[in-house]
Amino acid sequence: MRTLVHLSDLHFGRVDYTVVEPLVETVKQVKPDAVAVSGDLTQRARSEQFKEARAFLDRLPQPQIVVPGNHDVPLHNAYARFFQALEKYKRYITDDLEPFYADEEVAILGLNTARSFTIKYGRVNEEQIGAIRARLCPYGDEITKIIVTHHPFDLPEGGDEDELVGRAEIAMQAIAQCGADVLLAGHLHVSHTGHSSARYKIAGHSALVVSAGTATSTRGRGETNSFNVLRIKHPFINVERRSWQPERAQFVPSSTEHFKHTPEGWTRVPDEMAAEIVYTDEKTIAPPTDT
Ligand SMILES: [Fe+2]
Numbered sequence: 001m002r003t004l005v006h007l008s009d010l011h012f013g014r015v016d017y018t019v020v021e022p023l024v025e026t027v028k029q030v031k032p033d034a035v036a037v038s039g040d041l042t043q044r045a046r047s048e049q050f051k052e053a054r055a056f057l058d059r060l061p062q063p064q065i066v067v068p069g070n071h072d073v074p075l076h077n078a079y080a081r082f083f084q085a086l087e088k089y090k091r092y093i094t095d096d097l098e099p100f101y102a103d104e105e106v107a108i109l110g111l112n113t114a115r116s117f118t119i120k121y122g123r124v125n126e127e128q129i130g131a132i133r134a135r136l137c138p139y140g141d142e143i144t145k146i147i148v149t150h151h152p153f154d155l156p157e158g159g160d161e162d163e164l165v166g167r168a169e170i171a172m173q174a175i176a177q178c179g180a181d182v183l184l185a186g187h188l189h190v191s192h193t194g195h196s197s198a199r200y201k202i203a204g205h206s207a208l209v210v211s212a213g214t215a216t217s218t219r220g221r222g223e224t225n226s227f228n229v230l231r232i233k234h235p236f237i238n239v240e241r242r243s244w245q246p247e248r249a250q251f252v253p254s255s256t257e258h259f260k261h262t263p264e265g266w267t268r269v270p271d272e273m274a275a276e277i278v279y280t281d282e283k284t285i286a287p288p289t290d291t
């Protein structure tokens with residue numbers, strides 16, 4: 001079993017500080033095997049904001065798969081925007097723009113979709129599509145394969161199509177070919193879980209598309225701050241949303257959905273059957289020795 005925490009859109013520079021400490025504590029209590037952060041770590045890509053984001057990440061468990069968002073590219077300084085687009089991100093957060101983590105149960109690849117030539121939209125390029133193939137195709141179906149981007153591959157109902165990651169159709173061919181299971185993203189500041197097959201018609205493949213709300217910023221679009229906890233035990237995945245409840249000053253479970261892998265992709269398990277799924281590992285107890 002693997003537990004993954006998915007945070008997004010931290011936006012240091014526009015943070016509600018009352019949620020930061022409880023967030024750190026809650027993530028530590030969850031004891032994740034990995035933490036994914038899907039971009040917009042800062043509000044305006046300023047050094048002070050990156051330093052705050054860095055200090056925040058330093059308090060969270062490792063390993064971390066972090067990708068930048070459009071807000072991590074300087075907006076107002078044209079030179080910095082085009083010639084030093086992710087300089088500060090690389091200096092303070094990570095110089096690895098294609099972070100990758102794999103163990104016996106999961107393989108997680110992060111891709112940078114932020115671009116200088118567009119203020120808020122994003123895309124994947126040929127090289128990154130190559131990285132999806134190189135990194136994820138070698139793993140078999142028993143490994144849950146996850147891709148982390150800032151810009152999403154799907155939208156909640158009524159969402160603006162321009163917010164989708166550019167070249168998604170082409171990327172989705174590689175994603176399907178390699179049997180990628182989960183696509184984590186942010187950017188919308190709205191929590192949403194969907195199936196890639198609703199938008200991309202590829203026979204025999206449907207990935208779970210999970211968007212996180214904003215974990216810490218004051219820019220929630222009608223939602224309170226939230227993040228996701230994914231529990232993965234092949235062929236099951238449980239997506240739990242933890243939302244900020246001001247009255248309790250805590251992040252509490254606000255929704256949970258269970259999915260099972262089938263030849264067509266991930267299908268939702270009805271709530272009445274979900275109670276029977278056991279996500280915890282059975283621990284092997286070592287026999288006593290004579291020493
Ligand atoms: Fe954002």
Ligand SMILES: [Fe+2]
Pocket residue numbers: 040069070071150186187188
């Ligand atoms: Fe964004």
